[in-house]
Structures are given as C-alpha cells and as structure tokens.
Amino acid sequence: MGTDRSKQYLSIGGKPILRHTIEAFQRLSVKPSIAVVIHPEAEAEYWGAVAGLKDLERPVHGGNRRQDSVRLGLEHLVPLRPDFVLIHDAARPFSSTEMITRILDALQISQAVIPALPVTDSLKRGKEKRILGHVDRENLFRAQTPQGFHFQSILNAHRNWATGPEMTDDAAIAQADGIEVTLVEGSEENFKVTTREDLQRAAKQFAWEYRTGNGFDVHKLVPGEHVWLCGVKIPHERTLEGHSDADVALHALTDALLGSIGAGDIGTHFPPSEEEWKGAASWRFLDHAAKLIISKGGKITHVDVTLICEKPKIGPHRRAMIERLSSILAIAQDRISIKATTTEKLGFTGRGEGIAAQATATIALPYHD
Ligand code: MG
DSSP, X not given: OBOOSSGGXXXXXXXXXXXXXXXXXXXSTTOOOBOOEEOXXXXXXXXXXXXXXXXXXXXXXXXXXXXXXXXXXXXXXXXXXXXXXXXXXXXXXTOOHHHHHHHHHHHTTOSEEEEEEEOOSOEEEEETTXXXXXXXXXXXXXXXXXXXXXXXHHHHHHHHTTTSOOOSSHHHHHHHTTOOEEEEEOOTTSOOOOSHHHHHHHHHHTOEEEEEEEEEEEEEEXXXXXXXXXXEEEEOSEEXXXXXXXXXXXXXXXXXXXXXXXXXXXXXXXXXXXXXXTTOOTHHHHHHHHHHHHHTTXXXXXXXXXXXXXXXXXXXXXXXXXXXXXXXXXXXXXXXXXXXXXXXXXXXXXXXXXXXXXXXXXXXXXXXX
C-alpha cells in the first residue's frame, strides 16, 4: 500500500482516509497481510490513523520516488513468501470487496491484473489553453489500483527497474519487465482523493444522516416484590406483569431503536408466542436492536426515556439506570437521558394499575441516496 501524498491522513466520515482504505482490505474474506509504506517523518500520523486496527505489518519507510517506495514495501513482504500481492494507493478509500475480488480471481490465470475504466470523455491534446489536436479515445483506459501481481514476478520487475526511469504505476513496471498485464473492470467510486474537490466528494460519500425513532409501552402492576426498570431491579410492593421480565422502559427504548431503522417492533423480533422469551431479561432485546444499527454502519447518538408512574420513585435509581444503559448500548453516559413523571394520580398510571414508558432514540447512519 503506497503513500505518495499526505491526503491519506485527512479525516472523512470521522476517520482518516488511510484507515478507511485499510478497512476495505480487512473486510475481505482472505484476510491479507497489510504493509503500509509511509514517509519516514509520518510515523506519528500513521500510528494515530491506525490506532486499534489489528493484524497490520510494521509500516515501511518509503523512498524518493513512488516506485522506490513500492519496491521497499515488496522487499519487506519477502519473508512472508506470498503468492500474490495487491499494490494500492492509500488515498483510494472506496475499493469495493467486489472489485478487489475480481482482481484476485483474475490473478488465478494472469501474472498481472489491474482495474481500469474506459475513457468516455473526448480527449484533446493542448498547450496553454489551446487545443493542438484530438486524441482517439478508443482503446484508452484509466488505470486504478489495487494492481494485483504474482509476488515474485513484480518483485523481480521492481528489482530490475530499481534504477530505471520514473513510472506512474506498477503495471508499467511489470510491462517494462515483459509481464503481460490484464484489465478487469474498475469502479467510478474507487477514485483517488487528490484535489480539494475529491475530498469534498469523498466526504459526501461518508456523510451521515440522522434519524429518530420513538417507542411506547405499558405493563400492568400485580402483587409482587420488585420491578425491572431500565435494566435495574428495584424493590417494590408490586411487580410488572409480562411475558419477559416486563421491563417497560427497555421495551419502549427497544421499539424506539427499531423504529429509527424501520425494523418493525419488539414483537416482530421476539414474538411473545415463543417460549424462548418467557421470563427473558429485556436487555437482550435492547442489545439486539443496538446491534442491528451497528450492523448497518450506524451509531446511536442519543436516547431519552421517560417513565410514567407514581411509584416507585425513579430519582434514587437514575444513576444506576444510566450506567446500565451505557453498558448495554456501549455509548457514553452523557448520550443517555432518563426522566420520570407522574400523571397527577389520574388514569391507570395515577391509580398505580400499571407503569408506562416512552422513549426517543436518535441515531446516525452512513448517508446514501
Ligand atoms: Mg412490553
């Protein structure tokens, strides 16, 4: 993975571009060894960008020219004795699994494979704003990365070319060394972040959309010794009746989270008719809803729960409830609000016949059209 500019350390969608790029390869089922070639003075930026990422090779210090950096990266991989290598620009964070798989598949039969797109705009040769001629675009392609090679072939090519003239990509070095290069379909989304305009386009690709969902639930109070509210067991002279542990607050909040992604309600996911959920701890429902959001690349921004009852008093338990929700949802405590109100002794909650809860959840999802 080559790094020729410092664009890869800029942040888009809350993460450095380099991190997005590495993650695109870590999503592959083949789990490649990844070595990043960095500028010798970019150690601090590099370690900041990859903090917490697992299974990375040590970074390799690059050379003066792009091809020197790539050669040093390849030499670093020699002890791993790989069959194939993909050489990639760190500033291309949008390489899809499908496209990388196309390249890997083609490497089974070709020594060298690059993703490319046909040129569709008309091409002109010009100088100082004057057109000098027209270039036939037929058979012209725009080369992208990752470029895939049989490891030993491209290593030899780079070694042979170490003192050769500058080349703009590894396919050119491969071809100069007599290796036939095959084209597979690239992707318009797999663009290189080079200009300020690219950066804006990339940021848009990682824009977030914010959504809210709401939930409401009621459970009946019957004779008993405790109630579960927001995952906390509270001693009480009554208990809430229900199929599960009847934690009315967690049920309302689970519905709010499910509502934010249009994923039905708690009954869709955990039918009361199923024996499995009898007496179940309701944090499991909430955990399930939170994981659905995370599986969509989303994050929970804020939750707000209101309990409606005369008794028990919620105030003394609020801190424990916030801690519990923070742990179930894996979000900071300042993203959680728990409130309580009475209905001035009116209605079923006022008469102590049941407890009601309502909840609002705000989430962020990766934006797409
Ligand atoms: Mg319920």
